[in-house]
Amino acid sequence: MRIDKDLxxxxxxxxxxAILADGESYxxxxxxxxxxxxxxxFEWTDGMLYPLLHRLERLGQVKTQWxxxxxxxxxxxxxxxxEGRKALAEQxxxxxxxxxxxxxxxxxxxxxxxxxxx
Amino acid sequence: MESLETQIAEWRAYVAGxxxxxxxxxxxLEDHLRDQIAELSAAGLAADEAFLVAVKRLGDLDxxxxxxxxxxxxRLWKQLIxxxxxxxxxxxxxxxxxVVFAAAAAVAxxxxxxxxxxxxxxxxxxxRNLGLFVLPFLAGYFAFRRELDVRSWALTAAPFALGAxxxxxxPWETDSNTEILAGAHxxxxxxxxxxxxxxxxxxxxxERRMDFVRFTGEWFIYYVLIALGGGVLIGLMAAILEPAGAxxxxxxxxxxxxxxxxxxxxxxxxxxxxxxxxxxxxxxxGMIFTPLFAVMLAAAAVTYAATGLGDAFDRDLVSxxxxxxxxxxxxxxxxxxxxxxxASPNWMDRIQLVAVVSALVLDVMVLGTMIAxxxxxxxxxNRTAALGLNLVLLVxxxxxxxxxxxxLTGRSALHRLERWQTSYLxxxALWAAAVxxxxxxxxxxx
Numbered sequence: 001m002r003i004d005k006d007l008x009x010x011x012x013x014x015x016x017x018a019i020l021a022d023g024e025s026y027x028x029x030x031x032x033x034x035x036x037x038x039x040x041x042f043e044w045t046d047g048m049l050y051p052l053l054h055r056l057e058r059l060g061q062v063k064t065q066w067x068x069x070x071x072x073x074x075x076x077x078x079x080x081x082x083e084g085r086k087a088l089a090e091q092x093x094x095x096x097x098x099x100x101x102x103x104x105x106x107x108x109x110x111x112x113x114x115x116x117x118x
Numbered sequence: 119m120e121s122l123e124t125q126i127a128e129w130r131a132y133v134a135g136x137x138x139x140x141x142x143x144x145x146x147l148e149d150h151l152r153d154q155i156a157e158l159s160a161a162g163l164a165a166d167e168a169f170l171v172a173v174k175r176l177g178d179l180d181x182x183x184x185x186x187x188x189x190x191x192x193r194l195w196k197q198l199i200x201x202x203x204x205x206x207x208x209x210x211x212x213x214x215x216x217v218v219f220a221a222a223a224a225v226a227x228x229x230x231x232x233x234x235x236x237x238x239x240x241x242x243x244x245x246r247n248l249g250l251f252v253l254p255f256l257a258g259y260f261a262f263r264r265e266l267d268v269r270s271w272a273l274t275a276a277p278f279a280l281g282a283x284x285x286x287x288x289p290w291e292t293d294s295n296t297e298i299l300a301g302a303h304x305x306x307x308x309x310x311x312x313x314x315x316x317x318x319x320x321x322x323x324x325e326r327r328m329d330f331v332r333f334t335g336e337w338f339i340y341y342v343l344i345a346l347g348g349g350v351l352i353g354l355m356a357a358i359l360e361p362a363g364a365x366x367x368x369x370x371x372x373x374x375x376x377x378x379x380x381x382x383x384x385x386x387x388x389x390x391x392x393x394x395x396x397x398x399x400x401x402x403x404g405m406i407f408t409p410l411f412a413v414m415l416a417a418a419a420v421t422y423a424a425t426g427l428g429d430a431f432d433r434d435l436v437s438x439x440x441x442x443x444x445x446x447x448x449x450x451x452x453x454x455x456x457x458x459x460x461a462s463p464n465w466m467d468r469i470q471l472v473a474v475v476s477a478l479v480l481d482v483m484v485l486g487t488m489i490a491x492x493x494x495x496x497x498x499x500n501r502t503a504a505l506g507l508n509l510v511l512l513v514x515x516x517x518x519x520x521x522x523x524x525x526l527t528g529r530s531a532l533h534r535l536e537r538w539q540t541s542y543l544x545x546x547a548l549w550a551a552a553v554x555x556x557x558x559x560x561x562x563x564x
Contacts (some may be wrong), residue, residue: 027146028153045155045177045308050146051185053550075149076142083531 001041006043012052014091020062020080021088027053027076053078061087122165126151129173136179138187147176158307208457215262216387223255223383224376231375242297246285249305252379254278254310259383260315261389270319277311284555289563295499296558303503303553309334310547322430328455333389335452348377405466406451412451412469415442416475423481436504439484443511446477450518451539454532463526471522478515484508499561503553510549514542 019025019033031049038044056062061084068074080088126148135146153171158168176182230251234244254275261274281304290297316333317326352373355365450470457466485508492501517538524530 026149028150031150046150046175047147047177047181047182048185050143050150051182051189054143054186055189058531059533073149073152074145076146 002042002043003038005043008044012044012094013056014048014050014088016049016056016094017061017080017084017088020078021085024077024079026078030078056084059083059087077106122155122169125166125325129169130447133179134181136186138183140186143186151176178556185194212263212391213387215259216383219255219259219262220380220383220387222258223252224380226255227251227375227379228372231371236375237371242301243286246297246304247282248301249308250278250282250285252382253305253308255379256383256386257308259278260312261384264315264318266319268317270315273319274311274315278308281307281311288558290558291563294558296561296563299499299503300554300558302495303550306550307547307554310543310550314541319546324537324540327543328536331451331540331543332455333386334456335448336389340388341381344381344385345378346375348381353456383535404449404456408453408466408473409469410450411446412473412476415446415473418442419476423479430449434523436484436488439480440504440507440511443477443481443508443515446473448513449512450474453540454536463528466520467526471519471526474515474519474522478512478519481508481512481515485512487562499557499564502560503557506549506553510545514539514545517542 015034015037016030019030019037025033027049030053031044031046038098053062056065057078061081062078063081065077065079066074067077128146129151130148133139133147134141139147150232151169154172155168158171159165163171164342173294230244230247234241236244257274261271264561266274272480285304288297288300313327313330314321316330317323320326324491327406355369359369360366432563453466485505488501488505488508492505495501518535521530521535521538525532
C-alpha cells in the first residue's frame, strides 16, 4: 500500500518533530527513522526533508548545530525546542481529533483506534 | 573511489548552481548523499550504481530548488527565474508590459498637468490627486503581471475609486489643513492598496507581506537611482541646449513629470526582473545605514532626555521627528526582510535593537509634549494626524523592541518578530486611510 501524497505531506511535520522529540538527530538519520516507522510506505523524496527542516528552524521549533562527531564528517544536527514540543503537542491533539472522527464513521477501524490512543 | 569523488564534486557544483540552494544547503545535502551511498554500497551496490540511486532518491533538482526557494523567503523571488516554462514565457514579455504601463502613467500625468496648467497655475486639485495619476498604473501593472481574475481587478480598482471620490467630492474650505493632510496621506494609502495586486490578489500570506516590504525598499532604491540619473541628464541637457537658445524650462516641464511618473513603473519592473543586483546591494546599504541611524538616534534620545523637549519643540520639529521615526521603521523592516531568517542573533540585530529603543524613547517624549500641547490648545487636524501617527508608531516600536529582546535572549524565534511586523502593516494603511477619509469629516474640512 502506498500512502496518498497529501497525507504524507500533512503528516511529515509531526513525524519529524516526534522523531526529534526522542533526541537530536541529523537529516539522513531522520529519514531512515521515517522509513522504519512507516514500514517503507511513505514515499518521500529524500531532498524534500531539508526544506521542511529549515522551515521548522525558521519557526523556532528546532535549533541546529554544525558538529563533527569523533569519527565522521561534519554534519548539521537538529534539536527540538520548547516551541517545537508545543507544536508537536498541538499536532497530536489535532491528529487525535481527526482519527476519532474517522473512527466514528468507520466502526471497528482497528488501526485508527491505535493511532487515536497514541 | 577516485571516480566517485569526481562524480560527487560534479554533482555538488551542479546543485550549488541551482537558485535558492545556499552553500550550507549543499553541504547538508552532500552529507546526506554520502550516507546514502555508504549504505547502498554496504548492501552490495557498486560505487557508481550507489551514486546514481542516491542522487535519484534526493529528487529532481528543479522541484528541490523550488522547495528551498519557497522555504527561504529571502530567496523566494528566485522561483521567478527557475526553469519553469510558465514563468519563462512571461519573462520575455516582461519589459513590454512595463513600458506600456510606464508610458500610460507618463501620458496621464501630462494630461493632468496640461489641464491644471502647472506650473503657471498651481491648483490644489492637481497636488491632491497626484498619487491617483500614477499609482493606478503601477497597480494595473502588477494586476496584469500576476494575471489576476476579474474579481481581484475589481477589488484593486475599488479603493482607487473610493479615494478619488473622497478627495475630490469633499467640500474643502480654502487653505484647508485637512485637504493638505488628505493629499499627503492618499499616496500612502494607494501604495498599500497596490500591495493587493502585488501579492497576487491575497492579503493573508505573511510571507508575501514580507515580500511586499522588501519590494518597497528595493523599489525606493531603484527610484532614487533613476532620479539621480535623471537629474544628471536634465542638468547636462540644460547646459547644452541653453546656449543654443532652446527654452529649457519648457522642455523640463514636459520631461520631468512624465519621467518621474514613468520611473515609478520602471523601478517596479527593475525590482521584479533584476533582483540579483539589488540583492547584493541591499544588505550592504542596510549594514551601512542601520548603525549610522542607530548612533544618531541614540545621541538624539540621550540629548533630548537630558535637555527636555520643551523649548525645541514646534510643528516643524514634530514633522522631522515623525519622518525620522518612519525612516527608522522602514530601515528596520527592510533589514528584517532581507535577513536570512534562520541565522542566529548577530551584532546587526543588537544595533537594530539600539535603533528601535532610541526611536521608542524619542517617540514617547514627542508624544508627551504633544499631548501636553493638545491639552493646552485643543485638537487641530495637524495635531490629530501627528498624534495618531505617533501612537501607531509607538505601539509598533514597543512590540518590536519587546520581541527583539526576546529573540536576542533566545526566548523566541525571529519568526515572531517578523509576524509582529507583517501583522502590523494594516495598521499603517488604516491610519493613513482614516486621515484621508475620516479626519476631514471630523474637522468639517477645515
